[in-house]
Amino acid sequence: MIEVDHLTKQYGSFTAVDDISFEVGKGEIVGFLGPNGAGKTTTMRVLTCFLPASEGTARIAGFDIFDEPLEVKKRIGYLPESPPLYRDMHVQTYLDFVASIKGVPKTGRTDRIVEVMGQCGLSDRAGQLIGQLSKGYRQRVGLAQAIVHKPDVIIMDEPTSGLDPNQIIEMRGLIRELAKERTVILSTHILPEVEMTCDRVIIINNGKIEAVDTPENLTANVRGTARFAVRVSGDVSKAVSGLATLPDIADVSSEIRDGETVVLVDCPTDRDWGPILSAKVVELGMGLLEMRREDLSLEEIFHALTTREEGV
Amino acid sequence: MGNILAIFGKEMRSYFGSPVAYVMAGVFLLFTGFVFRNQVLEFHDMSVFLQFAEYEQKSRLNVNEVVVESFFEFQTFVWMIVIPMLTMRLYAEEKRGGTYELLMTSPITSGQILMGKFLACYVLYVLIEVFALGYLGILSMYARIDWGPVFSGALGVLLQGGAFISVGILASSLTENQIIAAVLSFFMLILLWIIDWAARFADDVLFVVLKFLSLVEHTRDMIEGVVDTHDIVFFMSATVFFLFVTHHVLESRRWRA
Numbered sequence: 001m002i003e004v005d006h007l008t009k010q011y012g013s014f015t016a017v018d019d020i021s022f023e024v025g026k027g028e029i030v031g032f033l034g035p036n037g038a039g040k041t042t043t044m045r046v047l048t049c050f051l052p053a054s055e056g057t058a059r060i061a062g063f064d065i066f067d068e069p070l071e072v073k074k075r076i077g078y079l080p081e082s083p084p085l086y087r088d089m090h091v092q093t094y095l096d097f098v099a100s101i102k103g104v105p106k107t108g109r110t111d112r113i114v115e116v117m118g119q120c121g122l123s124d125r126a127g128q129l130i131g132q133l134s135k136g137y138r139q140r141v142g143l144a145q146a147i148v149h150k151p152d153v154i155i156m157d158e159p160t161s162g163l164d165p166n167q168i169i170e171m172r173g174l175i176r177e178l179a180k181e182r183t184v185i186l187s188t189h190i191l192p193e194v195e196m197t198c199d200r201v202i203i204i205n206n207g208k209i210e211a212v213d214t215p216e217n218l219t220a221n222v223r224g225t226a227r228f229a230v231r232v233s234g235d236v237s238k239a240v241s242g243l244a245t246l247p248d249i250a251d252v253s254s255e256i257r258d259g260e261t262v263v264l265v266d267c268p269t270d271r272d273w274g275p276i277l278s279a280k281v282v283e284l285g286m287g288l289l290e291m292r293r294e295d296l297s298l299e300e301i302f303h304a305l306t307t308r309e310e311g312v
Numbered sequence: 313m314g315n316i317l318a319i320f321g322k323e324m325r326s327y328f329g330s331p332v333a334y335v336m337a338g339v340f341l342l343f344t345g346f347v348f349r350n351q352v353l354e355f356h357d358m359s360v361f362l363q364f365a366e367y368e369q370k371s372r373l374n375v376n377e378v379v380v381e382s383f384f385e386f387q388t389f390v391w392m393i394v395i396p397m398l399t400m401r402l403y404a405e406e407k408r409g410g411t412y413e414l415l416m417t418s419p420i421t422s423g424q425i426l427m428g429k430f431l432a433c434y435v436l437y438v439l440i441e442v443f444a445l446g447y448l449g450i451l452s453m454y455a456r457i458d459w460g461p462v463f464s465g466a467l468g469v470l471l472q473g474g475a476f477i478s479v480g481i482l483a484s485s486l487t488e489n490q491i492i493a494a495v496l497s498f499f500m501l502i503l504l505w506i507i508d509w510a511a512r513f514a515d516d517v518l519f520v521v522l523k524f525l526s527l528v529e530h531t532r533d534m535i536e537g538v539v540d541t542h543d544i545v546f547f548m549s550a551t552v553f554f555l556f557v558t559h560h561v562l563e564s565r566r567w568r569a
Contacts, residue, residue: 045413048417049416049417050413050416050417070419070421071419073417073418073419073420074419076417078413078414078417080410080413080414082410083410084409084410084411084412084413084414085409085411086322086326086409086411087409088326088329088330089325089326089329093325097318097321097322098414098418100314100315100318101315101318101319101415101418101419101420102418102419103419145414
C-alpha cells in the first residue's frame with residue numbers, strides 16, 4: 001500500500017530524514033517510534049504531499065507522491081499533531097467542508113458525515129462550535145476529518161498527545177476499529193502505545209530507521225536472555241557467587257535499588273528459571289524476599305537502539 | 313469548480329459567521345457616509361449662496377462634481393485601510409491555525425484555493441460597495457444626477473478593488489502573522505498610490521512608467537467619467553499579476569529542496 005524508496009528530506013544543511021525505505025502492506029497498523037525531532041512528522045508530511053522530498057520518492061496505492069499528488073491526496077486521510085480545525089465552525093459544517101474538498105460526492109455526503117460522527121462519538125456535538133469543544137472532542141473531530149472520505153491510508157501524527165488517560169484508551173480503540181479496513185501509520189513517542197496498537201514498529205532516530213519489526217520480535221531480539229531480580233536476606237555477595245555456579249546462567253550482578261541490594265540474574269529463555277533460582281537461594285541457606293521476572297520493555301529497546309548511534 | 317465553490321463558501325461563512333464582515337462594512341459605510349453627508353451639505357450651501365446669482369454662474373454648479381466625485385475619491389482611501397483587514401486572515405490564519413496543512417493535503421490545487429479565497433473577498437467587497445452606492449440612490453431622490461460618471465466611477469472602483477484585494481492576498485500568503493499581513497498590504501497599497509509623486513522628478517521614460525503604475529491615477533479617469541480600455545486592462549492585469557505572484561509564492565514552498 002505504501003512504498004517508501006530512499007526518501008531524504010533536508011532543510012538547508014539539516015537532514016531531517018536521511019535515506020529511509022520501508023513498505024507497509026494493506027490493512028497493517030504501523031507505528032513510527034522515535035524521540036522528538038527524529039523525523040517522524042517530516043516523513044508524514046512528505047508522504048501526505050505537504051512537503052517535497054529532497055531525494056527519493058514514495059508511492060501510495062501505486063501513485064507517486066510527486067507525479068500524481070492529487071491521486072495520492074484522494075487516498076489518504078491525515079491527522080496532523082494539532083488537528084486542523086476551524087474554531088469558528090460547527091462540527092457538522094466543518095466536516096461538510098472537509099468532505100467537499102476531499103471529493104465526497106454531494107449525494108450521500110450528509111449521510112456519510114452522520115455516519116462518521118457516529119463512529120467518532122460526535123453525534124451529540126454536531127451543532128457545537130469547534131472552539132468550544134474539549135481537547136478530547138477536538139481530537140475526535142480531527143480523526144473524523146481524516147476518515148470522512150473513506151481513504152485507503154490513514155496517517156496520524158501523535159494521535160493521543162495531550163489527551164487524558166481515558167481519552168487515550170478511547171482513541172486507541174477508535175484507531176484499532178478503523179484499521180480493520182484500512183492501512184494506518186501513526187507516530188508516537190509513547191512506547192506502550194505502539195505495543196498496544198501496532199502490528200509493526202519502525203524505530204526512527206536522527207532521520208534514520210533503526211529497526212523495523214513487530215513489537216514482540218523486537219523485544220525478543222534485543223533481549224536474548226530473561227532477567228530476574230532477586231532480593232535475598234543475608235550476604236548479597238554470597239548469593240551472587242552462589243547463583244553464578246548454576247549451569248547456563250549468562251550473567252549475575254547486583255545493583256542497589258531504593259536503598260536495597262538486588263541480585264540481577266540473566267538467564268536463557270529456554271526454560272522457566274523461577275523454581276530453579278528459588279531452590280538455589282534456599283539451598284544457600286538464605287531467605288528469599290522477592291523474585292520478579294523483568295521483561296525488557298520496548299522502552300529499554302528503544303533506549304538501546306537510539307543511544308547506540310551516539311556512542312559511535 | 314466544485315472545489316473553488318467549497319473554499320468560497322467556507323470563506324463566506326467565516327466572514328459572516330464572525331464580526332469581521334459587519335465591522336468592516338460598518339467602518340467603511342460610516343466613513344464614506346460621513347464624507348458623503350458633508351459634501352451634500354457643502355453642495356447645499358453652495359446652492360443657497362448662488363440662488364440669486366446669474367444663470368451663467370449657477371449652471372456651473374454640478375452635483376456630480378461636488379458630491380459624486382469626492383465620494384468616489386475618498387472611497388479609494390478608505391478601501392486602502394479596509395481591504396488589508398479583509399485579506400489579512402485569508403492565508404495567515406490558515407497557516408497559524410494549522411488548517412493550511414488540511415488544505416494542502418486535500419485533493420485540491422493551490423490555484424483553486426486561491427480563486428475561492430479571492431472570489432469570497434471580492435464578493436464581500438462588492439456587497440459593501442453596493443450599500444455605499446445606495447447613498448447616491450438616496451441623493452438621486454433630491455438632486456438630478458448624471459448617471460454616466462456614476463457608472464464609470466463604480467466600474468473603476470470595482471476594478472480597483474480586484475487589484476487591491478490581490479495585493480492583500482499576496483501579503484497574507486507571505487506570513488503567518490495577520491498583523492504583519494495587514495501592515496504589509498497597507499504599505500504596498502500606499503506605495504502604489506503615491507508612486508506617481510516621484511514622477512515629477514523623473515525623466516521621460518520613468519515618468520510614464522511611474523504614472524502608469526499608480527493605481528489611483530487610473531481610477532481618477534473613470535471617476536471623471538472617462539472609460540479608457542487601458543485603465544481597464546491595467547487593473548485587470550494588476551489583479552492577475554498579484555494573484556500570479558501569490559500562486560508562485562504558495563507553490564514555491566512545495567518545490568524548495
